[in-house]
Amino acid sequence: MAENVIIPNLPWIIAGGMSIGALGLIAWMFTTWLRIKNGYPLDGAWGQAIYPKRDDEAMERIKLLSQENAQLRAELGSIKDRLANVERIVTDSAHSLDREIEQLRGSRSN
Structure with missing residues (x-):
């Protein structure tokens, strides 16, 4: 029903x-x-x-974080360059490394 x-x-x-x-x-x-x-x-x-809402404190914080980000990127770039040099040294044969060291010693004594 x-x-x-x-x-x-x-x-x-x-x-x-x-x-x-x-x-x-x-x-x-x-x-x-x-x-x-x-x-x-x-x-x-x-x-x-x-x-x-955007306020001055938030904008200042964003600016500081942007500056820190730029500094860290620059530091990362220099670390990459240093790592490339270390990789080159490690992968080069010992003979070429010895030759480069001797060339550097010879240029210092001149």
Whole structure:
């Protein structure tokens, strides 16, 4: 008997659920638009700020991190050069290494 009552009303139940979902989506879009319009930061799923406002402290921190990044890249480049020299020394035959050392000693005594 209960099946007869639910089946004829099934399209109305589905339409009601879809309309409630659509209204919820429209309300969420409206509140997000209001937040953007008034300059509030947007929140992620766990409450973290997605687009936080920029302040001077954050900009200064970004500048310091950029400088440190440049210094580390320069240091990495010099380390790569030194490593290339060590690899060259290790892979060269002992005879050519001895010859280079003797040439360096000879240039010092001149």
